[in-house]
Amino acid sequence: MRQIIVLQTGNPDVMQLQDVAKPEPGEGQVRLKVQAAGINFADVLAVKGQYLTPTKLPLIPGGEFAGVIDALGPGVSGFTVGQQVAALTGQGALQEYAVVPVRGLIPVPAGLDAAEAAAFPVSYYTAYITLITLGRAVSGETVLIQGAAGALGTALIQVARALDLKIIALASTDAKLKIAADLGAHTTLNSEREDIVDAVKEALGGQGVNLVVEITGGEMVQRSLRMLAPQGRLMIVGAASGEQASLNPTALMKKNLSVTGVWLTPMLGDRQMVESALAFFGPLIASGQLRPQVGPRYPLAQSAQAFQDILDRKTTGKVTIEPQR
Structure with missing residues (x-):
């Protein structure tokens, strides 16, 4: 599979495309076929080494993504292969397949496509x-x-x-x-x-x-x-x-x-807040009053360009990168 790797912090041109073996999920993990990654300014800052928390290298950028569960690790229950989910993991979005701990899966309201689901959580x-x-x-x-x-x-x-x-x-x-x-x-x-x-x-x-x-x-x-x-x-x-x-x-x-x-x-650890937010958003999405605004969509090979366009303030809505393209 393909993934984006950062070996040293800097401007978006430090992001490299490489081929690696597809990962296998371990205990309490699932493997996602990543359909869309929502890119936030925090991801750009992480690549530059300027985020709130120190960047740990090597880095696979992108902490917000959506995809289909491709495989279940030992001990996983409550999820099924083929189920669409979103994930917040801090990193790991910019690859064709990602292993995610169950605790990193984030519920999203029904009725969103992959790009919208990736644009929703953050x-x-x-x-x-x-x-x-x-x-x-x-x-x-x-x-x-x-x-x-x-x-x-x-x-x-x-x-x-x-x-x-x-x-x-x-x-x-x-x-x-x-x-x-x-x-x-x-x-x-x-x-x-x-x-x-x-x-x-x-x-x-x-x-x-x-x-x-x-x-x-x-x-x-x-x-x-x-x-x-x-x-x-x-x-x-x-x-x-x-x-x-x-x-x-x-x-x-x-x-x-x-x-x-x-x-x-740190707020995502408050389950009552997450449940209250979902209860608030669900009817708004169902009625059409709220919809994630998906902006430019880039293939994985153009990830560095996507990050640079965000830095240059050329984008509107949520920039998404689609690793399967």
Whole structure:
């Protein structure tokens, strides 16, 4: 079988395609025929050696994928050969077959194809945690979403619509803003505007927003704080700029602001949260109100190009790589 391997961290061109033997599942494992891998910015950072946790080499990139169970290891029950599942494993997605521990299998709502299933877990569970579990959003509040045409941004817009929030979407091009508007954003603004703080407040009649979903980092964090209404919540989900941000505790105190970091990985151990999220998403998918936004699809041999396109901000929706192509 073919797989992508990283032997040293760096830019996407360090990713190599190689042929290896098909793995056999061990105790408590299944083998998946990988149909689609959903690529997140965290995967790009892992290849560069810049993620929250140190990159362990050699690395098979990609932690989110979907496929069909091809073989069961000893001691596995509750799953069958031929069953379609999604997996969150931290790495291992970019190969034609992957061995996955049963605990790494993630339930996804019925009715999704392989690419949609691969695009679902990280973005939609993160959106749920950001707006509901930690953000405590309630109907009628306002939320500002950065990177609104990306995988997480499109998921956040759909979840925010289901919660009856007023949505302000930021993105860097008119085409990306149109995607956000088509999904239901009430106001769209170009994130490159120098007067973005004033523009946000003007859109709200001089008021601030209740929640800001911050993915940029650096200087933008200060701007995000200035956008908030009294008792507003800043939800830090990423730092795509790679720049450090500073916080002034006094500024937080003056408006009773709160700042919350969001990281999906440890939250997935909360089974009650996972079950609540599935109960929330199931009817929305069944009714057509929510659908993972699958963006560009690449074959395995073009994995490095997919990662570079994400770095260059050329993509919208969830980038997927299809190892069987």
